Amino acid sequence: MKNILKFLIILIPLFFFSRCGDKLLDQPWSTTILLESQVWNDKAMITDLLANLYNRLPVHSQINSGETNYGCYDEGVNTGSQESSTDIANNNLTTYSYSRWTLWDYTYIRDLNQAIESIKKYSSKLTVKEKQQFSAELRFLRAYDYFEMVKRMGGVPIITTQLIYDFSGDPTYLRHARNTEEEVYDFIASELDAIKDSVGNISSGTPSKDRANKYSVLALKCRAMLYAGSIAKYNNLLATPITTPGKEVGLPAARSAGYYQASLNAAKEIINSGIYSLYNKNPNPGENFYEMIVKKAGNPEMIMTTDFLIPTRKHNWSYHEICRTMREDNLSSSAINPDLGLVEAFDYLDGTAGTLKGVGTGSNTAAGQTNWIFYDKPNDIFANKDARLYGTIVYPGTSFKGVDVEMQAGVYEWSASLNRYVRYESETFHSLYTDGKLLTGNGGPMRISQEVSNTGFYIKKFIDPATLSSARGVGTDIWWVRFRYGEILLNAAEAAFELGGANIPDALTYVNMVRQRAGFPANSLYTSTLTLAKLQSERRLELAYEDHRVWDLMRWRISHTVWNGSSATPSANQYALYPYRVIRPGHPNDGKYVFDRFLAPKFKAARFFQMGNYYSAISQSVLDNNPLIVKNPFH
Amino acid sequence: MKNKLILLAVIVFAIFIAGCEYDNYTAPTSFLSGNVVYNGKAVGVRSNGTQLELWQYTWDTKGKIARAKIAVYIAQDGSYSARLFDGDYKIVRLTGAPWSNPNTDTLAVTVSGNTTYDVPVTPFYTITGETFTYSGGVITSTCMVNKVGTVAITSLTLYIGITNIVDANNNAQSNVLAAAALTDLTTPKTNTVTLTNVSPTFLASRSYVYARLGVLSAGSSERYYSPWKKIMLQ
Numbered sequence: 055m056k057n058i059l060k061f062l063i064i065l066i067p068l069f070f071f072s073r074c075g076d077k078l079l080d081q082p083w084s085t086t087i088l089l090e091s092q093v094w095n096d097k098a099m100i101t102d103l104l105a106n107l108y109n110r111l112p113v114h115s116q117i118n119s120g121e122t123n124y125g126c127y128d129e130g131v132n133t134g135s136q137e138s139s140t141d142i143a144n145n146n147l148t149t150y151s152y153s154r155w156t157l158w159d160y161t162y163i164r165d166l167n168q169a170i171e172s173i174k175k176y177s178s179k180l181t182v183k184e185k186q187q188f189s190a191e192l193r194f195l196r197a198y199d200y201f202e203m204v205k206r207m208g209g210v211p212i213i214t215t216q217l218i219y220d221f222s223g224d225p226t227y228l229r230h231a232r233n234t235e236e237e238v239y240d241f242i243a244s245e246l247d248a249i250k251d252s253v254g255n256i257s258s259g260t261p262s263k264d265r266a267n268k269y270s271v272l273a274l275k276c277r278a279m280l281y282a283g284s285i286a287k288y289n290n291l292l293a294t295p296i297t298t299p300g301k302e303v304g305l306p307a308a309r310s311a312g313y314y315q316a317s318l319n320a321a322k323e324i325i326n327s328g329i330y331s332l333y334n335k336n337p338n339p340g341e342n343f344y345e346m347i348v349k350k351a352g353n354p355e356m357i358m359t360t361d362f363l364i365p366t367r368k369h370n371w372s373y374h375e376i377c378r379t380m381r382e383d384n385l386s387s388s389a390i391n392p393d394l395g396l397v398e399a400f401d402y403l404d405g406t407a408g409t410l411k412g413v414g415t416g417s418n419t420a421a422g423q424t425n426w427i428f429y430d431k432p433n434d435i436f437a438n439k440d441a442r443l444y445g446t447i448v449y450p451g452t453s454f455k456g457v458d459v460e461m462q463a464g465v466y467e468w469s470a471s472l473n474r475y476v477r478y479e480s481e482t483f484h485s486l487y488t489d490g491k492l493l494t495g496n497g498g499p500m501r502i503s504q505e506v507s508n509t510g511f512y513i514k515k516f517i518d519p520a521t522l523s524s525a526r527g528v529g530t531d532i533w534w535v536r537f538r539y540g541e542i543l544l545n546a547a548e549a550a551f552e553l554g555g556a557n558i559p560d561a562l563t564y565v566n567m568v569r570q571r572a573g574f575p576a577n578s579l580y581t582s583t584l585t586l587a588k589l590q591s592e593r594r595l596e597l598a599y600e601d602h603r604v605w606d607l608m609r610w611r612i613s614h615t616v617w618n619g620s621s622a623t624p625s626a627n628q629y630a631l632y633p634y635r636v637i638r639p640g641h642p643n644d645g646k647y648v649f650d651r652f653l654a655p656k657f658k659a660a661r662f663f664q665m666g667n668y669y670s671a672i673s674q675s676v677l678d679n680n681p682l683i684v685k686n687p688f689h
Numbered sequence: 690m691k692n693k694l695i696l697l698a699v700i701v702f703a704i705f706i707a708g709c710e711y712d713n714y715t716a717p718t719s720f721l722s723g724n725v726v727y728n729g730k731a732v733g734v735r736s737n738g739t740q741l742e743l744w745q746y747t748w749d750t751k752g753k754i755a756r757a758k759i760a761v762y763i764a765q766d767g768s769y770s771a772r773l774f775d776g777d778y779k780i781v782r783l784t785g786a787p788w789s790n791p792n793t794d795t796l797a798v799t800v801s802g803n804t805t806y807d808v809p810v811t812p813f814y815t816i817t818g819e820t821f822t823y824s825g826g827v828i829t830s831t832c833m834v835n836k837v838g839t840v841a842i843t844s845l846t847l848y849i850g851i852t853n854i855v856d857a858n859n860n861a862q863s864n865v866l867a868a869a870a871l872t873d874l875t876t877p878k879t880n881t882v883t884l885t886n887v888s889p890t891f892l893a894s895r896s897y898v899y900a901r902l903g904v905l906s907a908g909s910s911e912r913y914y915s916p917w918k919k920i921m922l923q
Contacts, residue, residue: 148737148858293841293843293907294907415887620860620863621858621860622862622863660858664910664911665909665910687785
């Protein structure tokens with residue numbers, strides 16, 4: 055009791071002391087209030103506001119936010135060093151929650167509407183052109199946000215004005231029902247058409263990469279219309295199309311061709327402008343593909359990016375994802391590991407399927423070793439693959455940032471008595487085997503340890519080549535790519551392919567441009583080899599880790615078959631590839647390398663996408679507040 | 690020691706005060722349970738996959754009607770249960786289950802004490818007369834597949850698992866009979882799985898496994914499952 059009293063006696067004066075020097079509270083309240091007419095007539099303040107609004111565009115998996123979502127689909131496995139949610143960290147997502155992608159972003163829409171209306175009302179001192187430009191930029195953001203909502207939720211209420219309560223006691227007039235999915239896509243298209251020429255942000259022929267301009271407007275339209283076209287087509291090809299009676303979700307099949315044409319037209323306008331081109335500055339196609347993302351100066355590929363140049367805005371993608379061997383912090387690295395499925399999706403440059411050759415099963419039995427090919431160097435197994443593999447993923451036998459990745463899971467030592475090789479592994483970095491040579495490398499892979507590859511691969515895309523950029527105190531300013539020329543070409547190729555007929559040569563031209571940059575010979579695809587599956591695979595490879603995969607699968611309506619929740623379906627599971635050194639003194643295979651393929655040790659539950667995931671759940675509070683809102687199917 | 694006791698007393702007292710207003714409801718005691726049935730037989734589903742919605746429309750706190758649904762997951766044998774307060778409830782059969790969704794999807798049920806209520810459903814397909822046999826490393830199933838509605842069949846799958854939770858997501862091995870093998874549903878359908886010995890399940894060297902059949906149709910992404918059967922291997 056005495057002690058507590060003492061404690062209180064000390065504590066109470068502390069409160070008083072803490073207030074003493076507080077000049078802020080002693081000052082009289084500021085009586086200056088910025089009036090609407092002042093704010094909306096000051097270009098600097100409007101630009102400030104715009105910066106805030108750009109920053110609030112919805113995010114799913116992005117290098118500076120939501121990174122762990124990359125480990126929830128088929129681009130990688132979480133190794134648990136970053137995520138705290140146990141199911142994601144442990145790769146034990148048995149299903150995707152119906153609300154996983156829910157977005158009901160009306161606070162943002164309201165702020166945009168308020169800004170658009172205020173500029174109209176108060177900005178008397180701005181020129182007509184300036185007013186047009188600012189409101190066009192705001193409408194771009196609004197269209198972008200509606201696209202983000204419609205691709206997750208289906209039709210949502212289209213609100214283009216502020217909803218202001220009149221305090222009459224009856225707020226029911228503020229309730230709006232959902233528009234149809236078709237109306238929302240049409241709204242996005244018409245908005246983007248309307249602002250295309252007034253949005254500005256092009257100085258002496260060079261469009262801004264950070265702010266909306268004619269070409270980012272077209273790029274958004276190109277993507278949105280492609281989504282609409284494929285949903286209109288493939289939703290109706292399902293055995294039971296997903297629709298609601300009021301058409302809040304589901305697009306009519308008849309609109310599909312029109313949407314594809316709109317997408318193709320928007321893409322062609324960008325392509326024919328001649329402003330953008332594929333990044334092609336490094337003669338080595340693998341290095342070139344990596345530089346395409348990380349080299350900012352004079353990059354002709356980027357149409358719209360989010361940059362992180364201010365020191366406080368730097369992000370930690372490199373800290374989280376860098377290869378263990380060259381990490382510069384005492385923690386983290388390797389939070390997401392690319393899986394073997396993605397690695398094998400990269401074809402060989404001669405056009406054959408990318409399945410790796412001569413891989414064992416990892417069962418540590420004689421039967422599991424019959425398929426082995428003994429490779430001289432660990433990277434020989436990846437020889438002659440699509441160069442984008444090198445630009446996207448760090449794999450064994452290569453170096454990154456000037457350091458050898460040193461990836462080796464263990465050794466296989468010949469046992470004459472068992473008449474097979476016997477496996478030895480370790481969880482110690484750079485441990486040596488009894489022969490004095492490497493047992494397990496600095497870069498793993500390891501089955502149990504955190505902060506090291508679990509699959510035998512690391513992400514390279516978006517990782518900053520600058521020294522110390524993977525240290526927390528420094529961070530990286532690699533930009534996030536919203537739209538780039540490579541995507542526009544693939545959008546155009548897909549839209550042209552779907553339209554068919556006279557558009558097929560265009561489709562071939564566009565997709566072959568992208569493939570040629572990846573190291574394929576000219577015209578590597580031709581009429582008979584161009585299929586939708588090929589284009590789907592191209593998108594997966596070209597746009598890996600750029601937040602496309604999950605949305606692409608959804609709009610093609612194949613998520614539920616690719617990720618069908620079965621442990622027997624390879625596409626729903628994540629695999630690892632472990633390299634081993636062979637020990638068999640006196641034999642020609644001594645010192646060579648073999649590979650085993652098996653389910654990633656940390657991967658627990660197969661990816662399971664249910665029909666109810668195609669459109670996300672509308673939250674109960676929204677339904678409670680507005681009885682006009684109908685639920686999405688299956689919820 | 691004394692200090693700690695005093696501190697403890699203060700904390701306990703604080704908790705009592707804090708707990709006064711909101712926590713003074715007694716916990717629900719009534720138990721609503723039952724099966725999802727077709728023709729009097731429970732319908733097997735995927736564990737943790739299919740749910741019923743429960744809505745209570747007499748529950749009223751401070752003038753606000755609680756409108757949030759109570760999600761009730763159906764166990765793999767087709768049973769469900771919920772601990773509830775007495776009152777009137779609605780049960781909603783959601784789409785996304787292996788049965789057709791009736792236009793009148795809502796059923797009314799009154800819970801008073803322990804209540805049993807079977808929810809009638811109409812599956813797209815059912816499995817009857819299933820048998821499982823084991824011989825020489827191969828598990829063979831036979832069954833009749835019965836069409837109930839009009840939608841097309843997609844596949845019939847034999848699942849082998851190492852626990853008695855067996856379904857499309859929880860299995861060690863499976864074999865799919867595609868729609869082409871299921872055109873004539875008047876004859877029994879045979880499906881086989883050859884057990885393997887691959888890490889981590891090592892099926893072939895176990896002393897027993899569990900087997901179950903599931904039929905998938907175009908009407909839903911969920912399957913109708915037979916009851917599971919334990920199969921002794923040694």
